[in-house]
Structure formats: structure tokens, C-alpha cells
Amino acid sequence: MRAKELRKRSKKRVDISYIHTLGIQSYGDDNLYPQVLRNIIAASPTGTECANRLADFIEGNGFREVNFSEYVVNRRGDTTDDIHALVCKDVADYKGLSLHLNYNMFGEICELNFVPFENCRLFGEDENGYISKIAVHPDWTGKKIRKGKAILVKKENIDFIDVFNPRKEVVLAQIEAAGGIEYYKGQILWLSMDGNYVYPTGKADSVVTEMCTDEGLSNVKYRNVCCNFLPSGMMITKKGASIDTDDDKSNKNEDTGFSDTLVQLQGDTNSVKILEVEITTEEEKPEFIPLKSNNYDKEFTVTDASTVERIYSSYGQEPWYCIRIGKVGFSGDILEDAFEYYNSIVSKQQRMIERAFQKIFENWYEEVNPSNDFSVQPLKYVRNAAVPNNNGGGI
Incomplete structure (x- = not known):
């Protein structure tokens, strides 16, 4: 089919509109796109695993310059390494980052703080298409509580x-406009991998349907084990006989004929019991009828496999998927190759973060990284080294 014939099927992943009452651009039709995406990832076991692995590789082993990584950047005592770890999680989930900068009276950056990307929204554009401010709210769902009250x-x-604009004349003009340094709110460095001041679609956006399916499959497995009826069989006896369940003697209900409620025969902890049913007709001997319960796991085997594969593929983690399903062996060489491969996948995200820190510390009030090296040490697979014994030899 031609592209124009498919346009009715294809829709924008992030709907953007203007909220007049707040003067901001909405992030999604309900202004909660990052919050919804975060919840979808958290509910998917496979999605959470892939997202955490992506964040770990983006973070690597931290900045190469150890002294710079240990440098304290705010009054809370956070180091650059602490801020870097938080930023990497946002870049992994949302493909964006946001950092708050405070300035001193000389127009120099003197403090750096992390701002969750999901808390930021873009201000409306002016007549020249310029966005001058970032709107920050602690919880755009309006449910966060402070001092017993919701922050609406x-x-x-x-x-x-x-x-963010570190030019001194700009900063000093903003300080003066705010009424002094004590009233100045600083600046926000807001970056998106989808473009300059463009709301990004998250890394998981293309597989949100698969992640919701993954959550549903987990629910099916849980209910199949914990809520399914799993008796071993049914014992039919003559009225007045007394045959109880194999591990629990409970009070009988003369009206229903059951020894207890159905709850006692449901779920994993009550599996392989015997259900007793009393009948009023004459029988020469008790009759045992084996019961077979339905196993719903088998109904979703193909769906489960294809769903997991697509989520891994969207994150570029095929090597780990192949190891998981046994397509390739589990060895040090294979893992080492997987680490090297994925380090090349996350290099783009790492470079964006490196450039962000470089912009900030080029305008810091003191020199903290003389080498001007803001690169990150990549993760490497460490093989188990031989441990020497008491005689100095290897084990």
C-alpha cells in the first residue's frame, strides 16, 4: 500500500498542544506522556530488565577522571558521579535530560542539581519560535503530597x-530582572535526542503494546498458579459417609455437599487435594473421578516468546536474548563480545551527556577538570580471575 493510504493508521506518538492556563506545551494529549511510559516499563518484567541494562551501559563505570567524578557540585553533597547516574536513567527511559544550574553574583555557575526529566515541560514559543523557559512541577499528576496537601x-x-544560556551578560540581566541574586531561580539545561527543544519519544515507545502484553502474560501466569482449581480428583460418596480432604478436616455444609468453601481447593497452596461430594442415591462403594484442570500457560507460549523478542530487539539487546533462549552458549567470550557490542550502541547517549557536562563546567566558577576530559569509562565483562592458594599457586 502507498504511504498516503496508510496515513489513517499511523498516528503521532506524542500529541502536543498548548495549555493556555499554564502557558506551556503539553507532553502528550494528557500532559503525562513520560509518567505513563514510566509506569508501562515498570509493569513489564522484560521491559524493566532491558531499560535497566540500557541505563547501566550508558552510565558505564562513571567519568574517567576520578577527581572530577568525586567533585561535590551542590549544597546537598552530591558529586558529579551522583548526578551522572541519575541523568543516565532519564536518558535511557526518555532520551532526554534536565539539569538545574545556580549562578553566583558574577554570573558564574556555582551549583548543579538534577531535575527529573518527567517534571519538566516546555514553555510556549514566542513570535520568533524561541522557547525561553522550562516549567518545572514536582508531579504533573497532581497527586504528590506535601505538608498533608496535594500539590495541584x-x-x-x-x-x-x-x-540554559551561560553568557555572563545574559545571566546578569536575568539576575537584575529577578530583583537580585536572592530571587534568581537559575537556569535549566534541557536536552532532547529528538531535536532542539522537541519532546522526545521514549526508547520503549515503539514496543509499549508489547510491554503491556508482557504485563498481561505475567498476570495470566500468576492467576493460573494461584487462582486455578487444582484438585487431584473428586470422591463421590453415599449420603452420610464421612470422607474429608486429604490434609484438612473442615466443617461440612449439609446444603451444598462440599466439605468446605471452594477457596480451599483453589490455588497453588491447595493443589492436589481431593474434593468430596455426597449424593443421596444408593451406591455400593465410593467412586473416585480424576479431574484435569486447564493450564493456560500453554495457550500463550508463542505470544510470550514473540513479545519478549520484540522488547529485546527494540533495545538492541539481541545478544542477551540469544543467550537467554539458549541460541548461543554462555561463555566469557560471548559475554565479552556482547559487552563490546552494546557499548557501541550506547555511545550516542554517552556523547550527549558528555557534551552537557562540558558545557556546564566550561562556565564553572573554578577549574575542576583541567584535562577537559568528560568521557565515560565503558562497562567491561570481567572474567573470574584465578585465586592464589596458600602456597602461592593458582587454584
Whole structure:
């Protein structure tokens, strides 16, 4: 089919509109795209595993410059390494980052703080298409509680902070406009991998349907084990006989004929019991009828496999998927190759983060990284080294 014939099927992944009451661009039709995406990833076992692995590889072993990684950047005592770890998680999930910068009275950056990317929204564009501020709210769902009250999404609860521009004349003008350094809110460095001041689609966006399916399959497995009826059989006896369940003697219900409620025959902890049913007709001997329960796991085997494969593929983690299903062996060489392969996959995200820190510390009030090296040490697979014994030899 031609592209124009498919346009009705294809839709924008992130709907953007203008919220007049707040003066911001909405991130999704409900302004909660990153929150919804985060919850979908968290509910999917496979999605969570892949997202965490991506974040770990982006973070690597931290900055190469050890002294720089240990440098304290704010009054809370956070180091650059602490901030870097938080940023990597946002880049992995949302393909974006946001950092708050405070300035001193000389127009120099003197403090760096992490701002969750999901807390930021873009201000409306002016007549020249320029976005001058970032709107920051602690919880755009309006459910966060402080001092016993919910922080509603109102203009008075939103901080509108200037976008990053480290030029001293700009910073000093902003300080003066705010009424002094004590009233100045600083700046926000907001970056998106999808473009300059463009809301990014998350890494998991293309497989959100598969992640929801993954969550549903987990629910089916849980209910199949914990809520299915799993008796071994049914004993039919003459009225008045007394045959109880194999491991629990409970009170009989004369009206229904069951020894106890159905709950006692449901789930994994009550599996392989015997159900007793009393009948009123004459019988020469008790009759045992074996029962077979339905195993719903088998109904979703193909769906489960294809769903997991697509999630792994969207994150570029095919080597780990092949190891998981036994397509390739589990050896040090294979894992070493997998680590090297995935380090090349995350290099783009690492470079974006490196450039962000470089922009900040080029304008820091003191020199903290003389080498100007903001690169990250990649993760490497460490083989188990031989442990020497008491005689100095290897084991």
C-alpha cells in the first residue's frame, strides 16, 4: 500500500498542544506522556530488565577522571558521579535530560542539581519560535503530597526557569530582572535526542503494546498458579459417609455437599487435594473421578516468546536474548563480545551527556577538570580471575 493510504493508521506518538492556563506545551494529549511510559516499563518484567541494562551501559563505570567524578557540585553533597547516574536513567527511559544550574553574583555557575526529566515541560514559543523557559512541577499528576496537601497543577505551583544560556551578560540581566541574586531561580539545561527543544519519544515507545502484553502474560501466569482449581480428583460418596480432604478436616455444609468453601481447593497452596461430594442415591462403594484442570500457560507460549523478542530487539539487546533462549552458549567470550557490542550502541547517549557536562563546567566558577576530559569509562565483562592458594599457586 502507498504511504498516503496508510496515513489513517499511523498516528503521532506524542500529541502536543498548548495549555493556555499554564502557558506551556503539553507532553502528550494528557500532559503525562513520560509518567505513563514510566509506569508501562515498570509493569513489564522484560521491559524493566532491558531499560535497566540500557541505563547501566550508558552510565558505564562513571567519568574517567576520578577527581572530577568525586567533585561535590551542590549544597546537598552530591558529586558529579551522583548526578551522572541519575541523568543516565532519564536518558535511557526518555532520551532526554534536565539539569538545574545556580549562578553566583558574577554570573558564574556555582551549583548543579538534577531535575527529573518527567517534571519538566516546555514553555510556549514566542513570535520568533524561541522557547525561553522550562516549567518545572514536582508531579504533573497532581497527586504528590506535601505538608498533608496535594500539590495541584496550578500556575502558582510551577517554577518557570530560564533555559540554559551561560553568557555572563545574559545571566546578569536575568539576575537584575529577578530583583537580585536572592530571587534568581537559575537556569535549566534541557536536552532532547529528538531535536532542539522537541519532546522526545521514549526508547520503549515503539514496543509499549508489547510491554503491556508482557504485563498481561505475567498476570495470566500468576492467576493460573494461584487462582486455578487444582484438585487431584473428586470422591463421590453415599449420603452420610464421612470422607474429608486429604490434609484438612473442615466443617461440612449439609446444603451444598462440599466439605468446605471452594477457596480451599483453589490455588497453588491447595493443589492436589481431593474434593468430596455426597449424593443421596444408593451406591455400593465410593467412586473416585480424576479431574484435569486447564493450564493456560500453554495457550500463550508463542505470544510470550514473540513479545519478549520484540522488547529485546527494540533495545538492541539481541545478544542477551540469544543467550537467554539458549541460541548461543554462555561463555566469557560471548559475554565479552556482547559487552563490546552494546557499548557501541550506547555511545550516542554517552556523547550527549558528555557534551552537557562540558558545557556546564566550561562556565564553572573554578577549574575542576583541567584535562577537559568528560568521557565515560565503558562497562567491561570481567572474567573470574584465578585465586592464589596458600602456597602461592593458582587454584
